[in-house]
Amino acid sequence: MDPEKAHYRIMALLMFICKLPFGAWMLRTCFSIKKNEFKKEYLGLTFPNTVGLAAGFDKNGEWVDVLANLGFGFIEVGTITPWPQPGNPLPRLFRLIPQRALINRMGFNNKGVDAMIENLKKVKNKNIIIGGNIGKNKDTSNEDAIHDYVIGFEKLYPYVHYFVVNVSSPNTPGLRALQDKEPLMAIIEKLVSLRTHQEVYKPILLKIAPDLTIGQLDDIAYIANHTGLDGLVCTNTTLDREKVAQNPLSAESGGLSGVPVYQKSNEVLAYLRPKTEKTIIGVGGIASVADAREKMRLGADLIQVYTGFVYEGPGLIKKLVRGIH
Numbered sequence: 357m358d359p360e361k362a363h364y365r366i367m368a369l370l371m372f373i374c375k376l377p378f379g380a381w382m383l384r385t386c387f388s389i390k391k392n393e394f395k396k397e398y399l400g401l402t403f404p405n406t407v408g409l410a411a412g413f414d415k416n417g418e419w420v421d422v423l424a425n426l427g428f429g430f431i432e433v434g435t436i437t438p439w440p441q442p443g444n445p446l447p448r449l450f451r452l453i454p455q456r457a458l459i460n461r462m463g464f465n466n467k468g469v470d471a472m473i474e475n476l477k478k479v480k481n482k483n484i485i486i487g488g489n490i491g492k493n494k495d496t497s498n499e500d501a502i503h504d505y506v507i508g509f510e511k512l513y514p515y516v517h518y519f520v521v522n523v524s525s526p527n528t529p530g531l532r533a534l535q536d537k538e539p540l541m542a543i544i545e546k547l548v549s550l551r552t553h554q555e556v557y558k559p560i561l562l563k564i565a566p567d568l569t570i571g572q573l574d575d576i577a578y579i580a581n582h583t584g585l586d587g588l589v590c591t592n593t594t595l596d597r598e599k600v601a602q603n604p605l606s607a608e609s610g611g612l613s614g615v616p617v618y619q620k621s622n623e624v625l626a627y628l629r630p631k632t633e634k635t636i637i638g639v640g641g642i643a644s645v646a647d648a649r650e651k652m653r654l655g656a657d658l659i660q661v662y663t664g665f666v667y668e669g670p671g672l673i674k675k676l677v678r679g680i681h
């Protein structure tokens with residue numbers, strides 16, 4: 357089946373199951389494990405466990421309760437932009453099955469921040485930690501990008517537990533240029549200053565690409581240590597095709613995720629860990645307990661999965677939760 361169609365079909369099925377008598381209970385019984393020993397404090401928040409769902413799976417925050425039933429400790433919704441946008445033309449999601457990888461060029465398809473807020477207002481699960489991943493609309497220039505981040509941040513503030521500033525998607529033209537020191541400092545400092553007017557403190561993290569140079573990584577470490585940033589999400593998808601060159605689908609443009617990005621995102625994590633004490637969420641290519649353990653050994657405090665979840669199914673979450681505690 358077309359991978360994007362499969363995504364919506366399976367979520368519709370899970371939503372249906374949850375509406376049946378005992379449906380949600382059945383999912384929880386099969387897939388999630390709740391134990392006090394899995395609880396961890398990071399970013400001033402209590403995570404039911406340290407295995408999260410990475411951004412881009414639930415772009416509009418419409419499936420938080422269902423996904424929580426599958427055992428995730430936290431769910432990062434988005435990337436959300438101020439205004440709805442359709443994203444890139446279809447097809448835009450490809451499965452590189454022998455390499456356990458995906459290439460996507462979704463292009464921040466989403467229903468806009470107001471629609472996300474309406475969805476998040478309906479979330480029933482009070483334990484799940486929700487991250488709000490914010491981005492800019494395609495039509496917004498890089499000069500004006502800061503306004504889009506401000507809109508996402510201010511509107512979503514009451515509805516999420518932490519924020520992730522996404523400047524690392526390869527599918528919005530020019531977005532990754534915002535990872536340069538000057539524009540990035542401006543965005544982060546603006547959000548940090550806006551936070552001082554809020555009654556409740558909400559952590560702000562930065563999500564970075566695995567394709568940065570050493571110089572850029574040093575800048576990121578500087579920003580992490582010299583602004584009010586609370587942490588980093590390492591990493592987004594890669595543009596590098598070296599590990600999948602033999603697959604004809606590697607010619608598709610977009611970000612590559614899954615097993616082939618594992619090493620690269622680990623290298624970024626390993627480079628940044630000694631340079632900052634801020635919280636790091638390790639993401640990229642986790643498909644097994646051994647992968648997750650290695651990310652933690654390299655210094656990840658929390659981990660996230662996306663592509664591994666697609667290939668391995670929801671049983672992976674329970675295994676990871678058990679395996680890393």
Ligand SMILES: Cc1cc2nc3c(=O)[nH]c(=O)nc-3n(C[C@H](O)[C@H](O)[C@H](O)COP(=O)(O)O)c2cc1C
Pocket residue numbers: 410411412413415434435449458460462464489522525563591592593612613614615617639640641642660661662663664
């Ligand atoms: C189809 C798809 C859509 C994604 N959309 C987003 C997004 O909107 N925002 C974001 O920050 N990351 C997005 N990502 C990146 C993932 O959150 C994650 O950083 C990346 O896929 C590496 O993790 P993985 O190897 O476990 O998939 C997307 C990934 C995929 C596969």
